[in-house]
Amino acid sequence: MEKGESNQERWCGLKDSSWCQQFKNISNPLMARYVYGFIFLAANLLAWSARDELSSISTLTKLKGLKVCKVEKECLGANGVLRVSMGCFLFFMMMFWSTTRASELNEARDKWHSGWWSIKIVLWILLTIFPFLLPSALIELYGQVAQFGAGVFLLIQLISIISFINWLNEYFASETYAERFKVHVMIFAATSYFICLVGIILMYIWYAPIPSCLLNIFFITWSLVLLQLMTSVSLHPKVNGGLLSPGLMGLYVVFLCWCAIRSEPEGDQCIRKAGTVPETDWLNIISFVIGILAIVFATFSTGIDSKSFQLKKSEKATEENDVPYGYGFFHFVFAVGAMYFAMLLVGWNSHHSMKKWSLDVGWTSAWVRIVNEWLAVCVYLWILIAPIIWKNRHTEST
Template identity: 75%
Template sequence: MENGESNMSNQRCEVLKDSSWYSQFRNVCNPWLARYVYALIFLVANLLAWAARDELSSLTALTQLKGVKGCKVGKDCLGADGVLRVSMGCFLFYMIMFWSTAGTSKLKEGRDEWHSGWWLVKTVLLILVTIFPFLLPSKLIELYGEVAHFGAGVFLLIQLISIISFITWLTDCFASEKYAERCQIQVMLFATVSYFICLGGIILMYIWYAPLPSCLLNIFFITWTLVLLQLMTSVSLHPKVNAGILSPGLMGLYVVFLCWCAIRSEPAGADCIRKSEPESKTDWQSIISFVVAILALVVATFSTGIDSKCFQFRKSDPPAEDDVPYGYGFFHFVFATGAMYFAMLLIGWNSHHSMKKWTIDIGWTSAWVRIVNEWLAVCVYLWMLVAPIIWKSRHADSTT
């Protein structure tokens, strides 16, 4: 499928070569390649926001700069404020792309060529929207920071639904007639390993993050995660649901991971978090963890952006040869909300909260966001299991 789309895109490129516009705007006429370019732009924005928070704020010449219109002094455009300004520029770019590509359905449309090409124009546009937030007063940036809390929540919700949809799709795939018999042993093995990892992770969290009886909050987080894991398994194995053991095992991995991230997001001063080395020292592990977190965010945003089908409530017809390979509008909308999300990670969901260098998503607000995301994930998963039964019973009652 992807090769067919690429061949059709190459044919359109050959047509564009005959026009005078092509010599001025050399386009990457391939929507599959274009998505990687947009991901690269998103990665650069993440690195620029990090530089505004950790690196540029330490330069004396920049902190004394007073020539930028939106800044009372140069340091107002750095630190947390600088992160929000970079995030706003990235958000504006992807929202413009969203408004200009939403609803694109065919490869030969002008909006398809705009999405997949015209990179010189979009480069100029990106530079302009990146500079624009630095010309705005700090009050508007603070307002954007408040709105970004909501946008980041939307991103987490989209990502959550995408992950659950992938888990249910994988489970349905293994349960299909094609793979049900020959993959039965593999499914049992994979599910068993998942449960052992979940239980092992919970035990380790008790040892590392709840060493004392006074660590009531962490004990509550970890114990409740264990309860949710048992609840998902029980509902999935209920005779009326019969969803198997693989999907709750995979969801358990995700839920345990969110609990671990939540506890790891607790501030360094928390008494119930064991640290092998003093927090005042930035070591290579902190740097590697930060880089991995940034790359994971970009990959998660990229993979979620091309998964628009999980939000289709109706089964669509088989795609035609000239249909777009993924939803352009949804793709850019995910990146726009992702721009708000990376801002929240870099400032700890609080513009007045100082973040240590080479840290990301640290603070009590970050911890509670992760915990709420975990609970919401379980609620959405359980609803996806129970909803068909409820709708079926209501339909039966209405027909009788």
């Protein structure tokens, strides 16, 4: 035995196992995030399968542990979604607590984050099965907590998107690129406003075809007002934010408004005037698949954006040995993302029956989207005017 050889190295020399090799090999956190994304996608598909398939298995409605609704067969699928979501949440929260302070590559927490996949896959499977052994009362409690967790996810996603838009605007407004990309920025901003106006006009045509559609008219008109407000504040001489950032924010606001109206349940001629399609039509299936992929992509892109949420920007230069992104924040986003996809699949209500190939449908879903839209505008406006307010206060104090 050579002098200075660690216990781990001696053990690996005796036990040439794949698990040990995973711990010895150089970690690759950039590839690891894609594996976690695949696990999250698998959980989404499993939750969807639980919702659309469990309710059709009549024998399961007789299980005492799964009786949670007055009409068990209709709510069995939603209960299954919450159980799969809970397993995914537990897995990523466990990863959060075990990697939250990782700062350097090749330390123990980094290797655990980027390796040991055999153990983690088994752990995820066991944690997915575990909630199905719990009584329905605990699952109902989790469903209520998941509403709050999904709201946290939406807030994190909102801040991440606004931070990216502001970064993009500052990047092209910098001295290095201001003159070089001036025409490109103007074309991009004009295109954004054009798409916003086309989207608003189409929403009027599709979702507010008659004057009695007052709620939809209000939603669409108010989105137009918010677009004008963001543009006016950004172009104010004291702010001087330009047209690019409010144009991009306008795209996000119009998109949220469209999602909100699309989430309204069918019932009158104001809803889905653009034309309803059969329940299992290929367009519904494609829309559903795109929606699931969008959830995974949004969770993934938000999870690696930990720098936008640092309360105090570090002046320390990035070293080669530093981790490329915050592992703890990454797993936390996936944990609350598990709650978010559960709410989308059950329409933010575990007692609300959902049709096959449907996603995020119901009045609760619609109002969540609308509130998210209004909150996004408030956060964006605050980011624009906050520096001016703090500057004035600082001037007055001195």
